[in-house]
Amino acid sequence: MLGSLFYALHVLGAVLWVGGMVFAILVLRPALAVLEPPQRLALHEAVLKRFFLLVWHAMPVLLLTGYLLLFGWYGGFRGAGWHIHLMHFTSLLMAAVFVTVVTGPWREFRAARGKGDAAGAALQVNRIRQLITMNLVLGLLTVAVAAWGRFGG
Template sequence: MTLAYVIHLLGAVLWVGGMAFGLLALRPALAGLAGPQRLAVLEAAYRRFFLVVWHAMPAMLITGYILVFWWFGGFAGAGWHVHVMHLTGLIMAAIFVLLFLGPWRRMRGALAAGDTASAGAAAERLRWMITANLVLGLVTVAVAGWGRFGG
């Protein structure tokens, strides 16, 4: 159970921390670049980060269910915070899949075609979806800590 818990925590740190870094540090740092350069850096950064999420997200879901069923004995034995984490985790996973299949594909296709205006619009949509996921991720972390130690 300890290994499942550690993997779960590491996945959360990578996913939520990566979103925070991207939105709060990387994007503002790129503001001084011209549009095509900024989009090229964002595309390269997103490509790498999304690869991390494609590994962290399933690992978190799998370890989360392992913890629910083998540590708590099922959802009936889990605290309110586990139920909230389950819900927000599923919503975050759905948002990620939607942003990956929607705006991310549109951004990559537009960049490949040299259409920076469309790529920029898709990047803006990505930013909003990642922001929503970051907020959900931070709420989830707060709920996890509060439920585990605060009651």
């Protein structure tokens, strides 16, 4: 029963993180074109602040439940299939990219907004977009690997 709870939390964390990136890149970003640049930056700040807070909670839950399942269900790395190893690798990459976004361009974006530097803020939004797009590709790959490997592929 505890394993089912860990698995459910793991899947929910992945859905929130990857789904949030899909929404941000494929839905929200194109729709922002109707706004004037100052409004776009303000909306970016509000949306990213909420999304990054969500990921700060989902990411540790994903990593913790992943390790609990790895060692509790599979008995460690030796008992895990190729898909678990690949998910482990991509999850660590995704976590590193996220921490890079938050400690780099996100911090610089907020500093630029605080100084009223719209051009600097826009530059950082573009860096954030590039890194989130990279993480989205990693996240979709991870989901595909999880689905494929789950059924012995």
